[in-house]
Amino acid sequence: xxxxxxxxxxxxxxxxxxxxxxxxxxxxxxxxxxxxxxxxxxxxxxxxxxxxxxxxxxxxxxxxxxxxxxxxxxxxxxxxxxxxxxxxxxxxxxxxxxxxxxxxxxxxxxxxxxxxxxxxxxxxxxxxxxxxxxxxxxxxxxxxxxxxxxxxxxxxxxxxxxxxxxxxxxxxxxxxxxxxxxxxxxxxxxxxxxxxxxxxxxxxxxxxxxxxxxxxxxxxxxxxxxxxxxxxxxxxxxxxxxxxxxxxxxxxxxxxxxxxxxxxxxxxxxxxxxxxxxxxx
Amino acid sequence: xxxxxxxxxxxxxxxxxxxxxxxxxxxxxxxxxxxxxxxxxxxxxxxxxxxxxxxxxxxxxxxxxxxxxxxxxxxxxxxxxxxxxxxxxxxxxxxxxxxxxxxxxxxxxxxxxxxxxxxxxxxxxxxxxxxxxxxxxxxxxxxxxxxxxxxxxxxxxxxxxxxxxxxxxxxxxxxxxxxxxxxxxxxxxxxxxxxxxxxxxxxxxxxxxxxxxxxxxxxxxxxxxxxxxxxxxxxxxxxxxxxxxxxxxxxxxxxxxxxxxxxxxxxxxxxxxxxxxxxxxxxxxxxxxxxxxxxxxxxxxxxxxxxxxxxxxxxxxxxxxxxxxxxxxxxxxxxxxxxxxxxxxxxxxxxxxxxxxxxxxxxxxxxxxxxxxxxxxxxxxxxxxxxxxxxxxxxxxxxxxxxxxxxxxxxxxxxxxxxxxxxxxxxxxxxxxxxxxxxxxxxxxxxxxxxxxxxxxxxxxxxxxxxxxxxxxxxxxxxxxxxxxxxxxxxxxxxxxxxxxxxxxxxxxxxxxxxxxxxxxxxxxxxxxxxxxxxxxxxxxxxxxxxxxx
Numbered sequence: 001x002x003x004x005x006x007x008x009x010x011x012x013x014x015x016x017x018x019x020x021x022x023x024x025x026x027x028x029x030x031x032x033x034x035x036x037x038x039x040x041x042x043x044x045x046x047x048x049x050x051x052x053x054x055x056x057x058x059x060x061x062x063x064x065x066x067x068x069x070x071x072x073x074x075x076x077x078x079x080x081x082x083x084x085x086x087x088x089x090x091x092x093x094x095x096x097x098x099x100x101x102x103x104x105x106x107x108x109x110x111x112x113x114x115x116x117x118x119x120x121x122x123x124x125x126x127x128x129x130x131x132x133x134x135x136x137x138x139x140x141x142x143x144x145x146x147x148x149x150x151x152x153x154x155x156x157x158x159x160x161x162x163x164x165x166x167x168x169x170x171x172x173x174x175x176x177x178x179x180x181x182x183x184x185x186x187x188x189x190x191x192x193x194x195x196x197x198x199x200x201x202x203x204x205x206x207x208x209x210x211x212x213x214x215x216x217x218x219x220x221x222x223x224x225x226x227x228x229x230x231x232x233x234x235x236x237x238x239x240x241x242x243x244x245x246x247x248x249x250x251x252x253x254x255x256x257x258x259x260x261x262x263x264x265x266x267x268x269x270x271x272x273x274x275x276x277x278x279x280x281x
Numbered sequence: 282x283x284x285x286x287x288x289x290x291x292x293x294x295x296x297x298x299x300x301x302x303x304x305x306x307x308x309x310x311x312x313x314x315x316x317x318x319x320x321x322x323x324x325x326x327x328x329x330x331x332x333x334x335x336x337x338x339x340x341x342x343x344x345x346x347x348x349x350x351x352x353x354x355x356x357x358x359x360x361x362x363x364x365x366x367x368x369x370x371x372x373x374x375x376x377x378x379x380x381x382x383x384x385x386x387x388x389x390x391x392x393x394x395x396x397x398x399x400x401x402x403x404x405x406x407x408x409x410x411x412x413x414x415x416x417x418x419x420x421x422x423x424x425x426x427x428x429x430x431x432x433x434x435x436x437x438x439x440x441x442x443x444x445x446x447x448x449x450x451x452x453x454x455x456x457x458x459x460x461x462x463x464x465x466x467x468x469x470x471x472x473x474x475x476x477x478x479x480x481x482x483x484x485x486x487x488x489x490x491x492x493x494x495x496x497x498x499x500x501x502x503x504x505x506x507x508x509x510x511x512x513x514x515x516x517x518x519x520x521x522x523x524x525x526x527x528x529x530x531x532x533x534x535x536x537x538x539x540x541x542x543x544x545x546x547x548x549x550x551x552x553x554x555x556x557x558x559x560x561x562x563x564x565x566x567x568x569x570x571x572x573x574x575x576x577x578x579x580x581x582x583x584x585x586x587x588x589x590x591x592x593x594x595x596x597x598x599x600x601x602x603x604x605x606x607x608x609x610x611x612x613x614x615x616x617x618x619x620x621x622x623x624x625x626x627x628x629x630x631x632x633x634x635x636x637x638x639x640x641x642x643x644x645x646x647x648x649x650x651x652x653x654x655x656x657x658x659x660x661x662x663x664x665x666x667x668x669x670x671x672x673x674x675x676x677x678x679x680x681x682x683x684x685x686x687x688x689x690x691x692x693x694x695x696x697x698x699x700x701x702x703x704x705x706x707x708x709x710x711x712x713x714x715x716x717x718x719x720x721x722x723x724x725x726x727x728x729x730x731x732x733x734x735x736x737x738x739x740x741x742x743x744x745x746x747x748x749x750x751x752x753x754x755x756x757x758x759x760x761x762x763x764x765x766x767x768x769x770x771x772x773x774x775x776x777x778x779x780x781x782x783x784x785x786x787x788x789x790x791x792x793x794x795x796x797x798x799x800x801x802x803x804x805x806x807x808x809x810x811x812x813x814x815x816x817x818x819x820x821x822x823x824x825x826x827x828x829x830x831x
Contacts, residue, residue, distance in 0.1 A: 169657040172617045177671035177720060178644045191661045 004272075011271040019264030022257055029076040039067035041074035041227040050239065053246055060246035062235055066225070068247060072254050075227040079258065082139060083208035086146035087201055093147070094154025095197065099185050101155065102162025113159075116152035124149055124211065129220040137223050142215060146208050157200055161193035195273045199266050206262035213255050229255050287355035288312040289457055289489040290336070294349035297331055297340065304347065305331050307513040315456070316487040318480060320500040320521070322536065323510035324739040325710070329493045332510075333459045336491075337370045353457065372402040375450035377479075379462040381442035385434035391445045392418075392430030395452055402453040417448045422478055439603070440471035447479055457489045464499070468602040468766055469810040476503055495739055497540040498812030501525055509533050539744035560629065562760050563591040563614070563728060568623035570606075570613050583609040585784030586623070591728070591760055598763040598771040598792070600807065601781035607764045608652070610781070611730045614762070615649050616640055628727070645674040648721035652733040654713035658705040664691075664716055665701040671723040690719040694749060711742035715749070722753065728760045735770045743770070750774060768811050772796060780804050 029036070038058075045065035053060040059068035101109035119127070128145050135141040165171065166189065174188050213230025215221035217237075222228045224235075229251040236248025290313040297306040305328045313319050323329050334340050336351055338358050351358045353374060361369065370376075378384050386394055395417070396410045405413070411430070418426035421444045434442055443463065450458055460479060464472040480503045483490040492504055500507045501521055508518040511532050517524070528534045570584040583606040591597050599607045613620040616632065625633050627647065632640060648671075651657030658667055668687045691698055694715040705713055714734070721729055734750060735743045747770050753759060754774070763775055771778060771792065778795045780788040780803065788801045799805045 169651050169653065170659045172612075173649075173651055173657045173717075173720070174659070174670065175617065176615060176644060176647075176649050177723075178641055178674035179670065180641070188659050192659070 008272055011268060015264050016268040019261050019268060022261035023265065026076050026080060026258060026261065029073045030080060033074050033077060037067075037070035037073045039070040041066065041071045042225045044225070050244055050247070052244075059250045062232070062247045063239065064225075068232070068250050071227040071232060072229070072250050075229050075232065075251065075254070076258075078139060078222065078226060078228050079209055079212055079255075082143045082146065082212045083205050086143040086208050087150060087204045089143070089147035090150030090154055090204070091197070091201060094151040095158050095190075095194075097151070098155035098158030099162055099190060099193070102159035103166060103181070103185050103189070112155075116155060119149065120152050125214060125218070125220075128211065128215050129218065132215060132220045137221065139222055139226070142212060142221050145215075146211055149211075150204055150208070153204065154197060154200065157197055158193055161196065162189055165189050165192055198273060199270045202262050202266035202269055206259040206266070209255060209258050209262070229258075287352070288314050289317075289354060290491070291352040291355075292332075292336075292349070293352070295332075295335065295346065295351060296348040297328070297335055297344055298347050299343045299345075305344070305513050306335070308349070309510075309513075309515050311508060311515060311518055313457070313489045313491060315489055316484065317506070318483060318490040318492060318504045320492045320494060320504035320507045321510055322495060322497060322500060322507060324495060324741065327510045328513040329510055330461055333376055333461045333491070333493065336457075336459060337374055337376060338366055339370070368402065371398050371450075371455070372453050373455050374457045374459065375453070375455040377446055377450050377458065377460045377463040379465045381446040382434055382437070382439060384446055385442060387434055390431050390433055391437065391442075392432075395445065395449045398449050399452045414448070414452065417452050418445075420482070421445075421448045421451065422474070423448070439467055440475060443467060443471070443475050444478070447475070447482075451482060451486075454486070455488070457491070458483060459491045459493070461493045462495070463492075464494075469768070469812075470602060470806055472499075473810040473812065496812070497536060497740065502812050509536070536740055539741045561590040561626075562593045562595075562628055563762075564624075564626040565589050565614070566624040566626075568610065568613055568625065569621045570609055570618060571621055582606075582784045584613060584620070587779075587781070587784070587786050589779055589786065589789065591762065593727070593760055594758045595777065596754060596759075596761045596763060596775045598765060598775035598778045599781055600765060600768060600771060600778055602766060602807075605781040606784040607781050608732055611649070611732055611762060611764045615647055615730060617649075641674075645671075645724040646727045647730075648724060648726040648728070649730040649732065650714075650717050650721045650734060652736065654710055654717050655705060657717055658713060660705055662704070663701070664703055664705070664708070667705075667716060668701075668719050668723060671720055674724050686723070690723055693722065693753075694719045709742075710738055711745060714738065714742075714746055718746075718749065718753070722757070725757075726759070728762070730762045730764065732764045733767075734763065734765065735767050736765075747773060766807075768796075768807060780807065 043066065045061070047065065048057075048061055049063055049065040051057050051061040051065075057067050057069065059072060061067055062071075097112065101112050128149065131145040131148070132141055135144070162185075171184060171188060174184050179188065209229075212221060212228070213233065216228050216230035217234040219234070221230060224231065232251035233248045233255070236244070236246075236251070239247055292309050292311050295306055295309040296304045298304040309332065311319070321329055321332070331340070331344065334344075335346060336353070336358065338351075338361075340346075346359060353369065358366070358369065385391060392411070392414050395414045399405065399410050399413055415426045415430055418429060423429050423441065423444050429437075429441075429445075434445075437445065447463075458479070463479070464475050467475065476499060479490070482488070492499065494500065504521050506519060507521050507524050509516050509530070509532065516530050517528065517533050519529075524533070525537070528537055566588045567586045568584055568588070569582070569586050572581045572583055573579070574581055585606070587606075587610060589597065599610065601607045609618060612618040614625055616635070616637070620633055623633065624631060627643070630643070632643065635643070662670075665684075665687055668690050669683050672683050672686055687701065688698060691701060696712060696715050696719070700708060700712060700716070705716070708716065731750065735746055738746060750761075751774060754761065761774075763771060765771055775792050777790065778788075778792050779786045780795070780801065782803050788795065788799065788804045795804065796808065799808055
């Protein structure tokens with residue numbers, strides 16, 4: 001444990017610092033949105049529509065006169081809720097599935113792999129659009145769709161690790177010690193296979209944020225007036241040609257920093273959990 | 282160039298440290314002349330490999346020479362301009378490392394790789410280079426060198442790859458060869474061939490050879506002088522004969538004692554017991570296991586119908602070179618691999634046909650100590666968990682009872698109790714091996730397979746493990762199968778020996794009988810390849826006996 005903290009300290013540099021700062025900002029925005037947002041995120045005020053940034057509206061207002069700063073702050077909740085929950089769900093389902101199909105090589109596991117091939121061979125957006133329009137444009141439906149899309153990724157990653165780990169002598173040693181298949185899978189293989197998956201979780205959250213925003217942008221995600229970054233960028237895009245840049249810019253920046261945050265955290269997790277740095281020969 | 286009198290290699294007061302840490306090499310002083318072979322002996326971590334890297338000025342990152350100097354032909358290596366250093370590496374000083382297969386580039390043919398070395402040092406036309414490479418290949422005993430020139434490293438055996446690396450070292454006609462554990466992990470027969478070749482080439486060309494090893498047998502057979510390195514210091518340096526007769530320091534004496542063949546002080550009282558019991562504990566008949574390789578193109582008969590019996594309290598050694606199928610046979614007995622056909626009766630029960638869950642109840646009685654100590658331990662488990670895992674098989678559920686049992690096992694294999702909370706990577710190789718043995722003994726088995734119990738261990742650790750196994754044999758009345766190519770250890774541990782070759786048992790009999798009067802040529806070859814340090818010094822001549830078997 002001490003070695004772990006030592007390792008964390010050694011890899012904690014500027015990039016990780018920025019990553020964690022951005023994460024802290026997002027957590028504050030989620031927790032304290034009602035206190036720091038100057039206006040309600042869904043109160044339209046047609047009289048003050050498309051106001052440029054000013055003292056009253058720092059980020060300006062959109063076409064319905066809703067305060068963009070408030071909407072950007074509140075949208076953190078929706079965007080991270082969808083992204084984090086979909087990735088966690090994919091992790092919970094994908095990891096055991098990957099473990100099973102890596103450990104037992106039979107027709108059944110082959111079949112599951114082909115299903116994954118099928119899911120992954122579709123353009124993500126087309127599949128996402130189709131699924132969301134069938135299920136209905138609700139926040140949870142977007143999360144479910146993203147979760148389904150991410151399951152094959154986690155399962156494949158774990159499976160690849162399992163395939164190499166199951167041939168290692170310590171697995172034979174465990175079998176000779178009377179370990180059952182379940183015990184070998186979950187107590188011996190899983191802890192050793194989890195490292196790259198932990199890194200993938202962080203990177204996937206970033207991808208999920210982009211996908212959520214993208215689906216909403218093309219109108220296949222959540223609907224107005226729910227505050228959501230991609231939806232806001234989509235609304236602003238229509239006014240860009242009129243010189244109204246602020247409607248799309250600020251939620252766009254929010255997406256950029258949020259994705260950057262999880263990418264940086266992923267790199268940090270990668271550096272910390274790198275097995276080469278861990279082993280002391 | 283350099284004055285005629287200066288020795289080929291001079292190392293003067295050499296001190297090397299990493300960062301601000303304690304020096305890994307501390308005040309090393311020695312010289313190596315042309316046409317001389319000096320052996321350096323030390324245990325893992327003594328700083329031997331760092332020395333070779335320092336001589337070619339390629340220290341690992343963070344390492345630096347803090348004092349002293351290294352001179353090749355009177356010229357200080359560290360002070361040479363970069364271009365001269367490159368000419369020195371491979372051109373005048375060649376390094377041969379451990380594990381040749383990893384040293385070769387997997388995507389280039391071995392011929393072109395060796396050719397590149399020549400090209401870097403002695404520019405020549407393409408056809409000239411090719412003919413030179415093939416020439417050197419022939420000299421190092423590569424059969425059919427023209428064909429081998431086009432081979433990729435994965436197509437070669439370990440011994441052949443090692444020859445390629447030696448060819449690579451010799452091709453630019455260096456004056457000094459550094460062999461850093463160049464034969465580690467090779468079979469004894471191959472090791473003897475490779476070393477014979479290296480040494481005879483060195484003598485023929487008048488090269489200086491620095492032979493780094495932890496095997497005193499190699500030293501006594503091939504070297505003129507020997508240096509002992511302990512903790513980064515050269516504690517002894519003298520001609521080999523004098524060293525073997527009269528080691529100066531306590532540490533050297535320990536090493537020598539550990540390396541000596543133990544003349545089998547087996548407990549003779551137990552010897553009659555196996556013959557008395559009528560039903561054998563283990564009865565193997567016509568065991569076969571084949572592997573399909575090359576995508577169904579070829580079939581390898583790894584185990585080709587072997588039969589043997591093992592009585593209670595008896596130890597059988599299964600001896601052979603790598604690829605002889607001995608490990609596969611052991612894994613079939615433990616049902617880690619499913620045998621194709623044959624019969625394995627364990628205490629009256631046929632186990633080959635049993636399903637995994639039926640066999641699991643019997644696993645308590647058949648255990649195994651794996652070959653490589655580190656990889657057979659789950660890296661994320663503490664020692665206490667590793668040792669207590671098999672206890673579930675004996676049905677001991679109580680936490681306190683288990684904890685007491687783990688402590689008893691840790692004591693049994695003579696480990697300090699503090700290791701319980703450590704992870705495998707925090708242990709030394711010897712300690713890892715002991716944990717592996719403790720795991721195998723946890724369930725109180727009747728039969729234990731020891732897969733290569735002594736390979737890859739330092740001399741002293743090896744002796745300690747042999748002593749431990751012998752003690753356990755006597756104390757617990759174990760029946761054991763030793764899978765090994767280390768004949769020295771077999772002699773002191775096993776009642777009977779079975780020699781395997783190409784999946785078949787070619788000779789089977791009492792240990793002393795096999796050692797005294799081997800019947801098969803193959804057995805004789807295995808015995809001849811051993812390098813016991815007591816063997817007479819005439820053994821320095823290349824072993825011609827090896828040739829006729831090949």
